[in-house]
Amino acid sequence: MNLHTLDNPVYNALNEMHQDFAISIDSLKAYQPEILPFGGFKDLIADENTLSELSKLTSNFMIIGNLEPKIPAHLEIKSLITCYQMMNETLIEENYTDEIVFLNENYQSELYEIITTFYSGFFRKKTAVLGNYYGIFRDQKLVAVTGERFNTNNFTEVSAVVTNTDYTGLGLAKQLVTFVNNRIIKNGKTPFLHVDVKNTGAIKLYEKLGFKVRTEIKVWVIGNKNL
Numbered sequence: 001m002n003l004h005t006l007d008n009p010v011y012n013a014l015n016e017m018h019q020d021f022a023i024s025i026d027s028l029k030a031y032q033p034e035i036l037p038f039g040g041f042k043d044l045i046a047d048e049n050t051l052s053e054l055s056k057l058t059s060n061f062m063i064i065g066n067l068e069p070k071i072p073a074h075l076e077i078k079s080l081i082t083c084y085q086m087m088n089e090t091l092i093e094e095n096y097t098d099e100i101v102f103l104n105e106n107y108q109s110e111l112y113e114i115i116t117t118f119y120s121g122f123f124r125k126k127t128a129v130l131g132n133y134y135g136i137f138r139d140q141k142l143v144a145v146t147g148e149r150f151n152t153n154n155f156t157e158v159s160a161v162v163t164n165t166d167y168t169g170l171g172l173a174k175q176l177v178t179f180v181n182n183r184i185i186k187n188g189k190t191p192f193l194h195v196d197v198k199n200t201g202a203i204k205l206y207e208k209l210g211f212k213v214r215t216e217i218k219v220w221v222i223g224n225k226n227l
Helices: 009-015 048-055 105-118 172-186 200-208
Strands: 022-025 028-031 038-041 060-064 075-087 133-138 141-151 155-163 190-196 212-224
Touching: 009 028, 009 038, 009 141, 022 048, 028 048, 048 060, 048 075, 048 212, 075 200, 105 133, 105 141, 105 155, 133 172, 141 172, 155 172, 172 190, 172 200, 190 200, 190 212
Parallel strands: 038 060, 155 190
Antiparallel strands: 022 028, 028 038, 060 212, 075 190, 075 212, 133 141, 141 155
16 A cells, blocks of 8 residues: 555654554554554554453554544444545745744643643643653743644644633634644644644644645544443
């Protein structure tokens, strides 16, 4: 099967830049559960026995790929998220009205709190080890963040584009996505991102910034039947 790197972003990230964070079970590579609940199969072909082994390490996890995974009897597909995978190969014109702060180890509790409060399910306490995260503060609190997640040799994902709902409509996400996008390009890689096909507001923002849909990609949320 001849696949583009981004057709299988989790597997390829764990096979390349994120090897230190990988669990390998036969043809599966998954992030360590305390870092991310994501896994991917080589050639996107899931194996029931391998999924069963993964379920012993984490009760719920996500498999990215357009082929529906075959799962063992004690597991079930909890939900299916269809995303646009978008890319941008050019620098975005910079027009910052807020200070953008690098969220180092001193800000990790605030980073975890805002993401899990306003965009739960995709972030763990150790997710921030995967890349750099940046934020904007208003009223002495962290109100918007964006960072880097899946990272291959040639591509870096823009991720965790989250704004406190009390501060939406102020252009904070636009500034942060611009900053992270340009940083990735200046480091010699191509930015990409994933967005739920139903999230029309975010899609319009990304298109306005120059991102284009590369493909649709599915996220299969899998867990134990009894949980």
